[in-house]
């Protein structure tokens with residue numbers, strides 16, 4: 091299969107409605123109450139219960155559902171997006187709109203199962219009005235949940251979709267097109283910034299160098315690293331089993 095054919099596997103029908111019309115809200119966020127530092131959860135169910143009742147930032151006032159997670163809590167790969175959109179707010183699940191469907195296709199194009207091989211969440215768990223970019227104060231208020239999700243999932247690879255997710259997690263403010271596809275290390279884990287699927291929806295071209303082409307390169311790199319890590323971990327398990335038998 092050629093690159094062009096493979097990329098087309100995650101080509102969604104672009105419709106005018108699918109185009110995001112995210113507008114920045116001019117409304118300034120109200121200061122959030124202080125967030126307890128160093129909160130730790132016994133498990134993700136406890137975290138989810140807290141998040142569902144959370145009122146720590148102004149986004150609580152306009153959300154329908156708190157959007158915490160989907161996928162496999164034991165996955166080696168975590169995918170972190172910016173925040174819920176309308177579909178996510180309505181369903182309570184991250185990445186289920188057009189961009190989410192495209193993300194699933196991207197994963198499936200390299201035989202990664204969106205429900206088994208990855209864990210998916212967002213920087214903020216509540217939808218910013220009109221899909222605006224989350225305010226710094228909102229991301230800071232929600233970050234303890236994200237950090238706890240990462241600690242509890244313990245992924246070996248973290249994919250950060252789009253510049254906002256990169257900035258929220260690592261503090262790196264460089265443009266996503268400059269840093270996408272680059273491996274980095276954060277808190278002892280491999281991270282890679284990737285383009286946001288919504289950006290791919292707005293750019294239909296599959297030409298070499300286009301966003302879809304770049305994503306195809308990146309997801310193949312991710313899959314190769316995933317297989318490498320999986321194989322290393324299986325090797326370690328076998329050694330431990332042999333030692334136990336010995």
Ligand code: SF4
Pocket residue numbers: 141144145146147148149150156214215216228231232
């Ligand atoms: S976005 Fe996060 S911090 Fe803000 S109300 Fe929702 S769960 Fe709480």
